[in-house]
Amino acid sequence: MTTRALTAAANVALLACLVVLAAVASRRPDLVPRVSDVVRKAARTRAGQLLLLLVWWWLGWHFLLAA
Amino acid sequence: MLGAAVVHVARANAVDVAVFLGTAVLMLVLLRRDLPPRTPPRRLSGRWAGPVAAAVVGLVVAVAPRASPAVQLALAAVGAVGLVVVLRAGEGAPAPRLPTAHAWVWTVPLLAGCLLELGDLLSQPDAQTDNPDHPTLSTLVDPLLEGRPVRVVVAVGWVLVGWVLLRTLAERGSRR
Numbered sequence: 001m002t003t004r005a006l007t008a009a010a011n012v013a014l015l016a017c018l019v020v021l022a023a024v025a026s027r028r029p030d031l032v033p034r035v036s037d038v039v040r041k042a043a044r045t046r047a048g049q050l051l052l053l054l055v056w057w058w059l060g061w062h063f064l065l066a067a
Numbered sequence: 068m069l070g071a072a073v074v075h076v077a078r079a080n081a082v083d084v085a086v087f088l089g090t091a092v093l094m095l096v097l098l099r100r101d102l103p104p105r106t107p108p109r110r111l112s113g114r115w116a117g118p119v120a121a122a123v124v125g126l127v128v129a130v131a132p133r134a135s136p137a138v139q140l141a142l143a144a145v146g147a148v149g150l151v152v153v154l155r156a157g158e159g160a161p162a163p164r165l166p167t168a169h170a171w172v173w174t175v176p177l178l179a180g181c182l183l184e185l186g187d188l189l190s191q192p193d194a195q196t197d198n199p200d201h202p203t204l205s206t207l208v209d210p211l212l213e214g215r216p217v218r219v220v221v222a223v224g225w226v227l228v229g230w231v232l233l234r235t236l237a238e239r240g241s242r243r
Contacts, residue, residue, distance in 0.1 A: 007187060030165070057086075058220070
């Protein structure tokens with residue numbers, strides 16, 4: 001396996017982790033909080049609000065425009 | 068935040084530097100003196116605001132070349148609207164519906180992803196040249212986004228996710 005394939009596999013594995021976490025959170029929110037609750041917690045401060053806005057906006061800006 | 072800005076300085080990307088440093092400065096300014104909370108503009112809080120914005124951005128992405136000024140303007144406008152909504156919302160969103168004691172679980176894969184991305188960036192021969200052996204996420208994803216239909220779907224999804232996020236950020240309720 002090439003290092004390029006390993007890097008891609010690592011990214012896919014991390015994405016899979018997030019999907020699994022979201023699935024666990026939907027069934028057992030006492031064990032893993034739902035994304036909506038984590039966002040609500042972060043949004044209670046100004047810094048959290050701005051950070052969430054920045055992360056969302058920048059991901060769109062970065063990926064939708066040519067690299 | 069400042070670390071990310073430093074990375075963007077190394078990448079010599081003026082827009083990213085301005086956005087990250089600008090957000091950091093805005094955080095400091097609002098920490099010292101916040102704006103009085105106001106309700107979001109009526110047109111932005113309506114039921115159809117998100118779908119209409121998604122349709123407009125999707126249309127622009129569909130008809131204009133990828134890095135054209137039209138696409139840049141559409142994406143920047145979406146961000147500007149989001150900033151207005153957040154600035155007017157004020158501090159103190161409602162409390163989470165359920166306890167978030169284990170919220171740190173989410174940070175593990177996200178932090179691992181950031182470290183992987185940073186490692187890939189540092190392995191590049193220079194800030195503007197990709198390392199084919201250790202490609203960054205954008206290098207891996209970029210060929211997929213070359214296709215216009217995929218880009219339109221991603222753009223529409225991005226706006227709709229942002230719409231849901233903004234509605235959450237602008238929620239009113241149990242203020243501190």
